[in-house]
Amino acid sequence: MERVARKELSGVASGPQQGAPQWGGLQQGELQRAILLGADLYKADLGEANLYGADLGEANLSEAKLSGANLRRSRLIETDLRGADLIGSSVYGTSVWKVDVDERTKQQNLFISDWNEPSITVDNIKVAQFIYLLLENQEIREVIDTITSKAVLILGRFSEDRKPVLDAIRDELRKHDYLPILFDFDVPENRDITETVSLLARFIIADLTDPTSIPKELEAIVPSLAVPVQPLLEGLAKPYAMFKDYWKYDWVLPPYCYEELQLLLATLVEKVIGPAEAKVKALEERRRAIEAKLTALRA
DSSP, X not given: OOXXXXXXXXXXXXXXXXXXXXXTTBBTTBOTTOBOTTOBOTTOBOTTOBOTTOBOTTOBOTTOBXXXXXXXXXXXXXXXXXXXXXXXXXXXXXXXESOBOOTTOBOTTEEOSOTTXXXXXXXXXXXXXXXXXXXXXXXXXXXXXXXXHHEEEEEOOOOTTTHHHHHHHHHHHHHTTOEEEEOOTTSOXXXXXXXXXXHHOSEEEEEOSSOTTHHHXXXXXXXXXXXXXXXXXXXXXXXXXXXXXXXXXXXXXXXXXXXXXXXXXHTHIIIIIHHHHHHHHHHHHHHHHXXXXXXXXXX
């Protein structure tokens, strides 16, 4: 199907009209399965338009009116939605990847359920598909439960000296039914990814023997996330100077100092996993106690 130029869309929301021009089999107001890849639709009025299955990848829909539009099974890949009005649109089955939104984008009451299902709405197009899967798919919920109960984030450097240590820790964690997640900080770090994984991690193991960029990661994680952190130090190494600032957070455990790798692996359960799991349980009990107090105050 040929692409539809912007000038041909100027009155698209007005609905089909007698004798209206046709573009690749399309009439005004009917854009089902239209190929609009890369189209310039800046400020276009597509309110209540039928865009079922349309390809809107890389399209410029900034400040466009899409309120009440049928976007079911459409493709929004790297689409510019800054300032767009999506209120009340239907996004069931919509493919959303790396869309560009901002504080002006109106995303209220997006319908994520199919026509024959109870109406479910969300206010964020980026998470619409995830929320639907979470509600409808028991396996997805089980996967999330597994990750949050088994994931362990390992922070360290992939240097020639430290990489074998990190790999060995990862292998040992697997033996104890954990899901190790290992980050390489010898390449430019992505703090957003680190923070996201930290939210899922049950606890964190931080190799401080040769920290380099790890202080930046801990600075992003420790103050804002109450996730137990178990530091490691090999030989006579000492924590970097600023690490003392984290002692005020009781989810940061005392560093475990070990002499050699084999000793670390032999004592990993007792000296690393054990204290981290104990802190996880202590934090959970504290949260439950706080929730109980709040419930009592509201009663």
